Amino acid sequence: MSRKLLLGLAVMVAASLAACTASGKSPAKTPSSESPAPSPNATALRPPTDPQVLIVELGKQAPQLPSKAPCPVKGGKWRYNGGPEPGEGPGIHVNINHVVETNLDGDAVPEIVAHLSCIESGFGHPFDEFVTAFERDASGAFTALDAVMLVQPESVVAVAARPSGGVVLTFTHDRTGPGYDDSDLRTQKREFVWEAGAFRQVTGGTSIPLLPRADLAMTKVTHTRTPGNGDNCSFTFTVTMSNKGPVMSGPVLIAFWTETTAYTGVNQDAHPPMAVGQTADIQAKVDLPCSTAKATVFSFTGGADPKFDNNSKSVSLSG
């Protein structure tokens, strides 16, 4: 079963359920006391440049990235198509997600803080996100400062100037768990100053706390079959489910995957939410070709399930 298919089903299921839980992961940064702030007047020498203008200018110049940047193209030039979408053509592209002009070091010249990601052409999903800073000289030429803040496993969704110098980053967690929906999306603002050539966090949390979530566990599957019309048989599955999480689940859906039929049965009526510690036998019926040798039975509920490898079982249908 590919991850793409799993996620595709997760989106389908999430759309049909009312979800209310979330996931999050923790970077290993620790905020500490604030350093002396740069002069707030430094950024007021002239109006800040519009971020969209900066994105275009930065993309056109494609300055060399810091040696610490995670892109496989590190040390070389970017390839960039001038917009926030993934670059065109083969290879690795540096994508400019967010850019802001802010003063990092308290002198009279603002710097540029950019949230970038490396994207493999045709793949479309950023696989390395990072934040770095650039200087810009009087001619407008960008030069990367040798500092990189890695973002994973979280993601940055907004970058803003910190009024007293530095930058405010808005983080969100990586929404990749099966069963997530938009209600899982939460954010956290963190402020950073520039100190000794590096970003240093001064306010905000260090992680987006996990919300308690139900953990569906499939412990047993039995089935019966009756002949149907033509080559199809009607299968009735009895799926023993438990909720091993600390909160009640949402409605539970059962779906089936076979060698010839992907995710059948997913649109059947949801089964009632399961209380903490509850175990229940769920009946699920599906018509499959009588020759089907085996099926994988999946269970889903609203909100991300923090432990997904116990949500399914493979069963033999032969005999």
Ligand SMILES: [Ca+2]
């Ligand atoms: Ca400056």
Ligand SMILES: [Ca+2]
């Ligand atoms: Ca589970």
